[in-house]
Structure formats: structure tokens, C-alpha cells
Amino acid sequence: MEEIRVNPDKLLETIRREDEKQQSGHLKIFFGYAAGVGKTYTMLKAAQAAKNRGIDVIAGYVEPHARPETLELMKGLESLPTLEIKHKNMTLREFDLDQALARNPQLILVDELAHTNADGCRHEKRYKDIEELLKAGIDVYTTVNVQHIESLNDLVAAITGVSVQERIPDSVFDEADQVELVDIEPEDLINRLNAGKIYRDEQAQRALINFFSIENLTSLREIALRRCADRMNKLAERVRNVTNAEYYNDEHILVCLSASPSNKKIIRTAARMASAFKGTLTALFVETPGFSAVNEEDKKRLRDHIRLATQLGAKVETVYGDDISLQIAEFARLSGVSKIVMGRYSAKKKYLFSKQTLTDKLIEAAPGLEIYVIPDKDAPYYKPQRPARRSGKFILPDILKSLAILAASTLLGFAFFDMGFSEANIIMIYILGVVFTSLFTSSKGYSLVSSVVSVLIFNFFFTNPRFTFTAYDNGYPVTFLVMLITAFITSTLVVKLKQYARQAVRTAYRTKILLETNQMLQSNKPRREIVEIISTQLAKLLKRDIVFYLAGEEKLGEPVAFLAEDSDDEEDKSFLSDNEKAVAAWTFKNNKHAGATTDTLSSAKCLYLAVRINSKVYGVVGIAIDGKPLDPFENNITLSILGECAMALENERVMREKAEADLLAKNEKLRANLLRSISHDLRTPLTSISGNAGILMTNYHTICEEKKLTLYTAIYDDSMWLINLVENLLSVTRLEDGSMQLNTNAELIDEVIDEALQHIDRKSVLHKITVNRPDEFLMAKMDARLIIQVIINIVDNAIKYTQEGSEIDITTAKSGGDIVVSIADNGKGIADDAKKRIFDMFYTANMEIADSHRSLGLGLALCKSIINAHGGEITVLDNKPKGAIFRFTLPAEEVTLHE
Structure with missing residues (x-):
């Protein structure tokens, strides 16, 4: 039996989705097929039950009803004051989103999910308000009817004869955590209407004539039940996708976009087909050479259709050409489309001998594809109108x-x-x-x-x-x-x-911009350079001003403006106002588009897009709209460039974190090596010190003075060795983790050497140390404390590895812009293979040491680090006829004499 393996990508997607769900609030929708079925009543009963369980519940906005049963359930619930907005000598009362966020309850009731807010509210639609509440971690109860779901709008309109203007995307309904169908029999609903429990007498009579018929209500009830079943199928499908218990499916639905008024119905139908076939949906717009001359009304209608297709889950694509049928057929062939959905308006013939319709041409160009022609009897024949000729x-x-x-x-x-x-x-x-x-x-x-x-x-x-x-x-x-x-x-x-x-020139130019952007971001670049590349390329592509907000830890940084070539410098200031910054901050916080041409904070001057990968936002880009929305191709290519930007910023973050992890690992390795190296070496001198001190304490009066001096000397030598070791350890650690700061000044090199010689090993008296000073004063730019340590380490090293009576010569000279310090001895010298590694940390050459203290290989490694930090070099050479020369350089400083 073949083992069923879980799809890791889908499993990760499910885990990510569940993490987001846990962090955000939960949405419960009370769903009905018509007004009066009891959605608000059922919601209030559920709220009272939640309050009895100790949950903090408030009524954010509940439609004012004159029904006694509903009013009774409002008692005991805290109600949020409404937001009053003046509009055409009227006072409109809306849900106050900011006050709800400030109150931050556990559960809030917001009636009428599909409601359109008045001008002046943050969002155009109430479902956007609810999304922000959920993102803030607040649970929401809300209500909606079947006619308000986007993909069902035309179907409901065909039944009732009424096209509802307030609609919600299907995704809002499908992504809800719970949907409770509030259902009663159509006869009971009509009885409630006749009893005056839904509308007043005049409204009730009109409703009975126009809407509330048994046939209409039965059909709406069936649609509502089917829609709930479809939602359950989608939830079950997610589980199958994770466990890989899924069927093979290659359905790809293509819907053609146009500015025709009936195109909305075509898009909704295609979305329902994609959902039924469990396939993917693509919305295609063919831009002809004459599209630029189409009037603004048609362009606006086309933008609305593109937005609708996006809301219904379609991927929007744009192609160019004069032969529309050929472009559609070629796109379908290359993209693996299995079904094409078109409107009947494109199949109409006006005259007997008129040319082939688009549908006929498409059938000839793509005979192997299934083409669905959607009728719309109410849609008049549409012909794009061109703007009046300018004079x-x-x-x-x-x-x-x-x-x-x-x-x-x-x-x-x-x-x-x-x-x-x-x-x-x-x-x-x-x-x-x-x-x-x-x-x-x-x-x-x-x-x-x-x-x-x-x-x-x-x-x-x-x-x-x-x-x-x-x-x-x-x-x-x-x-x-x-x-x-x-x-x-x-x-x-x-x-x-x-x-x-x-x-062709425009397409080639845009493609060139996209390729240039991709090539520029190939190599690893710092964040600021990535931002500059992306913003400059967008300004060139769109010929609009660009504002980029780079994200910090938990908030946006200051905006950086990039002006288009033909932009007015003064105009830039309006894009950096506090209001614009607030819109950008909202986009960053909520990871959604906002600003001009959107339903959120649409009064802004710029369209704000999040630079993101899934839920991680790396910044926000503002694009100056100035009354000219992005066309479909500009929108697609902008999103592609921002995707490249997000990937580049993600790679930069990964590389930065990797470098930090490597540095941390290196430091940990250094600490481990230090501990391994010094564990024995610290114990040996400490044992010697404690042993000699113990002898002196217990036998002080019986030991002769000569023996005492020997013990004191041993204690002193061991103590100085430990002090030297600890000093080197501290210096190495500070240099490796970057915490050591150089305090450089102009210093006389002779004074530094004299100071160093006063702190070298006391056994220096057994060696001949000579300092060869030039006639001129030599000054170098250095941190004197560290250079003293370098000289001490090198001289102590010479004393340690040479026999008694050896000569150690210290010579200083000036060479070009450097001061050269050479420390030579006439010992046994250093082998050629050891010279290559003599400055490596923890490396010790196999040489006999004059005393009993083993070298840790830190001293010369520390010397190299200090000299390199000063911008100099350190080398080791052979001293003729025997011995070794350690030579290092420091930047020279001019001597200024004052009278």
C-alpha cells in the first residue's frame, strides 16, 4: 500500500494561516436569505449568552429596530456611541471604528456587514472596518443577507428584479470562522411581514408586491443553503489539500475583461464556475492600440471590473494587440486555459453582412477550447465611446x-x-x-x-x-x-x-525597466540602496512621484521622496504631510492597500502599497495618483517590482541575520577555545602561587632568607604571567566582538617604547635590550595604551624564546607616510613554515621556552589585530645571521613645533 505523504508547502501554508487566525480576532456571520428572518435577534441572543459566560461584549453598531423582542435583547449590553457625520443637511450615524479600537473589547457586535459608509469614514465599506477589528484581535459578530454576496448579485437580481449596490467579496464570507444560517419558512416570514414585525404597513405592502413572494423567497432560501454548503466544501477541501488526499484538477477558467456595463455579470459567472470546478480563475484584458483614446467613463468602468475580478480571486493579466481574438487564443494556449467565459454582447450582429463576431473569430482561433457565452437580456449593445476631439x-x-x-x-x-x-x-x-x-x-x-x-x-x-x-x-x-x-x-x-x-516602444520600455530592476537586485545590496533602486525604477516606469517608507522594528521610518523627471519640486511637500504619513502607517500596520483609488482613506494624494512577503511588511510605497489611476498593466508591473523589492529586502535580512549568527558562532568558538586553552594554564600558576604561599605561611621562621627570596620570586613571576595572560584575553575578546574603541592621538614613538620597556618581564635584565633612535622626532597616530601592549608582547616573546645574554634591538624609522618599528633578536629564529601561521590565534611554534610557562598563542595574534585596527601591517623576517625580526608600521604624523 502506497504511503500518503503530506504536502509540505500546503502544510506550511495551513500552519501560517492558523498562526494568523490565533493572533487575530474571530468573525461570526449570522446569514439570512431575506430581511426579517431574525439575524439581528439571533446575534443579540448569542451576545447575551457570551456576556453571561464572562466575556467583555459591547454593541458597536446595531441597526435601530422598532421590534420589541430585539430591543429587549439590547438591555444590559454596553453600546458604543455612533459617529455623527454631516452630509447634505443631514446627520448620518455610522460605526465609530477608532472608538471601538480604543475600547478594545473581547467581542463587538457590528450589524449590516455589507453597509457602505458615509464620506469621511476611514473605509468606504463596513467589512473593511471589521477586518481592522479582527486584525486588532477583537472578535466580531455581524449579519448579512444572501443578496449582498458579490458572486450571487446577478443571480439574486434575476430572481427579484432588484440589483443590490451594497456587496461584500466572497472571500469575506468564505474566510469567516463561523457562519450561522438563520432560517425560517417563507410562509412564516410573510406572516411576520403581515403582522408588522419587519416593516411598517406601507413598506410591508410594497415589499409583498415587489419582493416577498413565496417563489422569490423559496429561490433565495435555496441559494443561501447552497452557498453555505459551498463554504463547507471549501473548508473540507483545505483539509484534503494538507493531507494530500486530493483529486487531480487542471481546470483553468479565463474571463475576458472589457468596459461593457454587463461585464460584471460575466465576471461573477466565471467566478462561480471556477468555484464549482475548483479551478483557477484568470481575468484577461486585451489592450488595443486605440485604448488610450477611450473616454474616462469607460476607463473608470474597466478599473471597477478589474477590482471586482481581483475581489473574486482572479489573477488579472494584460496583453497587447489589435486582433483581440488572436490575443485571447494565444494567451489561452500558452497559459493552459480550459474554458473561456464571454458575454453575448460581443456576439451581436447589427447588419446582415457585418463582419465576424469576436466569438466566431475566437472559435476559429481556438477550436479546442470550451467557450461559454453568457446571456444578458437587460444589457444594451455596447460600443466603446471615444472622447470628443480636442480643438x-x-x-x-x-x-x-x-x-x-x-x-x-x-x-x-x-x-x-x-x-x-x-x-x-x-x-x-x-x-x-x-x-x-x-x-x-x-x-x-x-x-x-x-x-x-x-x-x-x-x-x-x-x-x-x-x-x-x-x-x-x-x-x-x-x-x-x-x-x-x-x-x-x-x-x-x-x-x-x-x-x-x-x-511596442512602450511595452519594450516597461519590460526593460523590469529587467533592469531584476538585474540591479541580483547582487546583495544594503537596504537603503535597494530602496533607492526600486523607487527610482518606479518613478521612471510610472512617471510619477514615489514616496518610500522603510520599515523599522515595529514602525515605519521617515519617508524618502523620489521625484519623477517632469515633477514639480514644490509638489513633493504635499506627499509628506502628516495625513499622508498616517495613511502609510495604516498600510504598514494592516498589510493592505490604502489611499487614492482604494476603498480605504481614499482622500489621500497617493496610493499606498505594502512591500511584503506574506504577513511580513518591509516597507510602504506611496505612488502619486493626481487624478490619474494606474492602468491594468502599470498596476501589474508595479506589484511585480514591489515583489522583487520584498524578496531583495528579505534576502538582505537573511544575510544580515546569517552574518550576525556567524559572528556569534565565531565568538562562541573563540570563547570555547579560550576556555580549553587556559583551563590547564591558569591552574598551573595558581597551584604554584598557592603552594609557595602555603610553604611561606607554615614554615616562614624555619626557611632561610635565600629560600624565601626564591619563593617570593616564583610567586611574583607566576602572578605577572597571569596578569599578562588576563590582559591579553580581555584585549582579544574586546577586539573580536568589536567593543574596543581606538582612542588615537599623535604620540612620540620613543616615549611609547620607553613606557613599554618599564613593564616587560623582569628577566629582561638577563638580556641586552638596545633602542636605536633616529635624530629626528617621530610621531605616529596611535592608541598609545594598545601599542605599548604590542611592544611588551613582542619583547616578552623575544625574552621567552632566546637564551640568556641574547641581544634585542628596537629600531624606529620613517618610510614614506609610515613609522616603522623593528624588534630584532639573535635567538634561534623562526622556521619558514611557522612564519605563515605565527600570527594565528592559539598557534605556537615547537620551540623550547626558557621558563616553564607554556605559550597560549594569544600575544602575537593580539598584536596583529591591534596593528591592523590602526591601519598598519605587521610581519616577521629572518635576522641575519640568526634570529628573527618583528616589524610593524603605524601612520605617521607631522611634528609641529611651537615657539
């Missing part, structure tokens, strides 16, 4: 260009006529003139008019009888017609080529 100075230059080209063509035509060229040659001149008009003017209309005028000019000047608009030859009308058609087709093709060229 005045913007058209005059093109008119002058067209006239100049016609005049030049006519002059050249006269020249050809005088030279005896045929009429066919002159016709080609005018066709060429039309091509030039197409190239140098901004609209196709100029070339079309030029085509007609060219025919008239040719007829007037170059056909018999000349200088009239009549023609003797019967073939001339055909010639004129062919000339007009040729000029028209040629001008049309040239205009299209211009559009394709502009589109």
Missing part, C-alpha cells in the same frame, strides 16, 4: 503639416508633368504624400481628408481639361476611385503601424 491650437499644427505636404506633392507633380512623366507617376506622388501625412499627423482623419483632396487636386491640375473638375476620358473616374481607395488603405495601414510602433 484649437492642438489641431492647427497638423492642419498646417497636411497642407504643406499637399502643396509639396502638387509642386512635385507640376515638375513631373513638365518633364513629360505619365499620370501614373504623378498619382504615386500624391499617394506618397498621403503616407507622409499619416506619418506626421496625430490622427487618421488628416490622411483620409488628404486622400480625397489629392484626388480632387490631381483631377483639377493634371487631367484634361486642366483647371476644371471635369474629365473627358471615360477611364478617369475609375482612376480616381482606385487612387482614392489606394490612398485610403495606405494611410490606414500607416496609422496602424504608428500605433503598433508606439505600443
Whole structure:
């Protein structure tokens, strides 16, 4: 039997989801199929039960009802004061989000989940308020009806004839922790309506006529029950995905986006299909060369449709081309699409001999795909409207260009006529003139008019009888017609080529920006440089001002502005106001988009996007909107660049943490090596000191003076050895962990050497130490205390490894910009293989030591660290004929003499 293995990626995703759930509040939705089924009543009963269990419950906002049973359940519950907002001489009462966050209860009641807030509230929609409450760790009870769920809006509208404007994304419903269906029989609901328990008499009568019929209520109840079942299926599917007990599924639904008013219904239908087939949903927009000329109303409608598709879980993609059916078919083929959803509006024919519809073309281009055409009887035939042509100075230059080209063509035509060229040659001149008009003017209309005028000019000047608009030859009308058609087709093709060229240049430029950004972020870079790269690239791509807030530990840092090339410097200040900073801070805290063109804090001047990986936010980017929202492609590529930015910042954080961990491991290794190395060496001199001291204490009066002096000397030597060891240990530790700070000053090198020689081993009297001083004063930039320790270590090392009576020479000299100090001895010297490692920590050469104290290999390693910290170098050389020379350099300082 084959073992079923758990999918690790899905398991990690589930763990992450559960962690987020534990940290955030829990949402319970009381769900009904119509008004009056008892959602608010059931919610208040659940709240009273929670209060009886000792939970801190408050009523954040409950719709005011005149029903006695509901009012009775409000008793004993703390109610949050509403937020009053003035609007058109009216006072609107809304849920006060800030006051609720400040109160911070365990559980809060917020009625009417799909409600649209009044202008002046932080969020446009109440479900956004509830999301912020959940993120703050507050549990929420709320209510919603079936007609308010986005994907069911058209289905409910077809049943009731009413299209509800207040809607919530399906994800809000599906991600709720609990959904309780509040259900009663339709007959009982109608009886409640007749009894006046839902609406007043006039409203009740209208409701019975327009909405509350047995047929309508039964259908709505069925939809509500089915939607709850769908939610349970999704929850079960998550469990199957984690345990890998899932079925193979390759359904990929593609829905076509447009600015048509009926496109919303197409998107919702496709979303329901994707959910039913348990497949992925992609929303595709084909941007044609003429899209830039579409009016603002259609562009806004298209943006709304893109937002709807995103809310319903679709991945939005944009492609470019003039042949829409070909672009859709190619995208479907390359992306593995199995089903395409379109609207019937695109399949309408207006005339008997009209051209193929988009659906027919798509069937021919992709015969292997299933194409679903969604009917919408209420949607009128849609044709994109272009904005009115601008007038005045913007058209005059093109008119002058067209006239100049016609005049030049006519002059050249006269020249050809005088030279005896045929009429066919002159016709080609005018066709060429039309091509030039197409190239140098901004609209196709100029070339079309030029085509007609060219025919008239040719007829007037170059056909018999000349200088009239009549023609003797019967073939001339055909010639004129062919000339007009040729000029028209040629001008049309040239205009299209211009559009394709502009589109290709723009696409190539954007692709180049994206590739440049990716290449710039390939190598490891510091955080500030990553921010600068991303912001500069976004400013170049979008031609808008960019504000970047880099995240610190728990809050955003100060904003850094990056202006577009054509931006006004003064305009930048408005993007850095306290209000804009507050919107950026909200985006950072909640890990969601906010600002201009969103439903949250939409009065801001910038659109704020979180630079994030899952729940980790590394910063916030503000994009100046200035009344011009991002188009679909700009939005997609911006999100891609921010994804690259988040990955780069994540890698930088990982590398920084790795470096810190490596340093910590290195320090731990150093400490372990130090402890291993000194455990025995500390015990030996301490044992000697305690033993000699014990002898003196117990036999002080019986020991001769000479023996006492010997014991005292041994105690002193061991003590000095320990002091030296401890000093080196402390210095090495401080240098390794970076806590030692150099206090450099200009010092006379001779004075430093004299001070060091006063602290060397007392056995120096057994050696001849000579200091060779130059005639000039030599000053070096150094920390005198540390350099004294370097000299002591090197001289003590020479005393330790040379026989009694050896010579130790200390020489100072100046070489270029350095002071060179050489310490030479005439001992046995150092082997060549040992020279390579003599400055490594814990390395000791196999050399006989004059005393009984074993070397730990710290002294010379410490010397190297100190000299390197001063910007100098230390080396070991052979001393001729025998011995060794230790030489180090320090930065020289000029001597200033004062009178």
C-alpha cells in the first residue's frame, strides 16, 4: 500500500494561516436569505449568552429596530456611541471604528456587514472596518443577507428584479470562522411581514408586491443553503489539500475583461464556475492600440471590473494587440486555459453582412477550447465611446503639416508633368504624400481628408481639361476611385503601424525597466540602496512621484521622496504631510492597500502599497495618483517590482541575520577555545602561587632568607604571567566582538617604547635590550595604551624564546607616510613554515621556552589585530645571521613645533 505523504508547502501554508487566525480576532456571520428572518435577534441572543459566560461584549453598531423582542435583547449590553457625520443637511450615524479600537473589547457586535459608509469614514465599506477589528484581535459578530454576496448579485437580481449596490467579496464570507444560517419558512416570514414585525404597513405592502413572494423567497432560501454548503466544501477541501488526499484538477477558467456595463455579470459567472470546478480563475484584458483614446467613463468602468475580478480571486493579466481574438487564443494556449467565459454582447450582429463576431473569430482561433457565452437580456449593445476631439491650437499644427505636404506633392507633380512623366507617376506622388501625412499627423482623419483632396487636386491640375473638375476620358473616374481607395488603405495601414510602433516602444520600455530592476537586485545590496533602486525604477516606469517608507522594528521610518523627471519640486511637500504619513502607517500596520483609488482613506494624494512577503511588511510605497489611476498593466508591473523589492529586502535580512549568527558562532568558538586553552594554564600558576604561599605561611621562621627570596620570586613571576595572560584575553575578546574603541592621538614613538620597556618581564635584565633612535622626532597616530601592549608582547616573546645574554634591538624609522618599528633578536629564529601561521590565534611554534610557562598563542595574534585596527601591517623576517625580526608600521604624523 502506497504511503500518503503530506504536502509540505500546503502544510506550511495551513500552519501560517492558523498562526494568523490565533493572533487575530474571530468573525461570526449570522446569514439570512431575506430581511426579517431574525439575524439581528439571533446575534443579540448569542451576545447575551457570551456576556453571561464572562466575556467583555459591547454593541458597536446595531441597526435601530422598532421590534420589541430585539430591543429587549439590547438591555444590559454596553453600546458604543455612533459617529455623527454631516452630509447634505443631514446627520448620518455610522460605526465609530477608532472608538471601538480604543475600547478594545473581547467581542463587538457590528450589524449590516455589507453597509457602505458615509464620506469621511476611514473605509468606504463596513467589512473593511471589521477586518481592522479582527486584525486588532477583537472578535466580531455581524449579519448579512444572501443578496449582498458579490458572486450571487446577478443571480439574486434575476430572481427579484432588484440589483443590490451594497456587496461584500466572497472571500469575506468564505474566510469567516463561523457562519450561522438563520432560517425560517417563507410562509412564516410573510406572516411576520403581515403582522408588522419587519416593516411598517406601507413598506410591508410594497415589499409583498415587489419582493416577498413565496417563489422569490423559496429561490433565495435555496441559494443561501447552497452557498453555505459551498463554504463547507471549501473548508473540507483545505483539509484534503494538507493531507494530500486530493483529486487531480487542471481546470483553468479565463474571463475576458472589457468596459461593457454587463461585464460584471460575466465576471461573477466565471467566478462561480471556477468555484464549482475548483479551478483557477484568470481575468484577461486585451489592450488595443486605440485604448488610450477611450473616454474616462469607460476607463473608470474597466478599473471597477478589474477590482471586482481581483475581489473574486482572479489573477488579472494584460496583453497587447489589435486582433483581440488572436490575443485571447494565444494567451489561452500558452497559459493552459480550459474554458473561456464571454458575454453575448460581443456576439451581436447589427447588419446582415457585418463582419465576424469576436466569438466566431475566437472559435476559429481556438477550436479546442470550451467557450461559454453568457446571456444578458437587460444589457444594451455596447460600443466603446471615444472622447470628443480636442480643438484649437492642438489641431492647427497638423492642419498646417497636411497642407504643406499637399502643396509639396502638387509642386512635385507640376515638375513631373513638365518633364513629360505619365499620370501614373504623378498619382504615386500624391499617394506618397498621403503616407507622409499619416506619418506626421496625430490622427487618421488628416490622411483620409488628404486622400480625397489629392484626388480632387490631381483631377483639377493634371487631367484634361486642366483647371476644371471635369474629365473627358471615360477611364478617369475609375482612376480616381482606385487612387482614392489606394490612398485610403495606405494611410490606414500607416496609422496602424504608428500605433503598433508606439505600443511596442512602450511595452519594450516597461519590460526593460523590469529587467533592469531584476538585474540591479541580483547582487546583495544594503537596504537603503535597494530602496533607492526600486523607487527610482518606479518613478521612471510610472512617471510619477514615489514616496518610500522603510520599515523599522515595529514602525515605519521617515519617508524618502523620489521625484519623477517632469515633477514639480514644490509638489513633493504635499506627499509628506502628516495625513499622508498616517495613511502609510495604516498600510504598514494592516498589510493592505490604502489611499487614492482604494476603498480605504481614499482622500489621500497617493496610493499606498505594502512591500511584503506574506504577513511580513518591509516597507510602504506611496505612488502619486493626481487624478490619474494606474492602468491594468502599470498596476501589474508595479506589484511585480514591489515583489522583487520584498524578496531583495528579505534576502538582505537573511544575510544580515546569517552574518550576525556567524559572528556569534565565531565568538562562541573563540570563547570555547579560550576556555580549553587556559583551563590547564591558569591552574598551573595558581597551584604554584598557592603552594609557595602555603610553604611561606607554615614554615616562614624555619626557611632561610635565600629560600624565601626564591619563593617570593616564583610567586611574583607566576602572578605577572597571569596578569599578562588576563590582559591579553580581555584585549582579544574586546577586539573580536568589536567593543574596543581606538582612542588615537599623535604620540612620540620613543616615549611609547620607553613606557613599554618599564613593564616587560623582569628577566629582561638577563638580556641586552638596545633602542636605536633616529635624530629626528617621530610621531605616529596611535592608541598609545594598545601599542605599548604590542611592544611588551613582542619583547616578552623575544625574552621567552632566546637564551640568556641574547641581544634585542628596537629600531624606529620613517618610510614614506609610515613609522616603522623593528624588534630584532639573535635567538634561534623562526622556521619558514611557522612564519605563515605565527600570527594565528592559539598557534605556537615547537620551540623550547626558557621558563616553564607554556605559550597560549594569544600575544602575537593580539598584536596583529591591534596593528591592523590602526591601519598598519605587521610581519616577521629572518635576522641575519640568526634570529628573527618583528616589524610593524603605524601612520605617521607631522611634528609641529611651537615657539
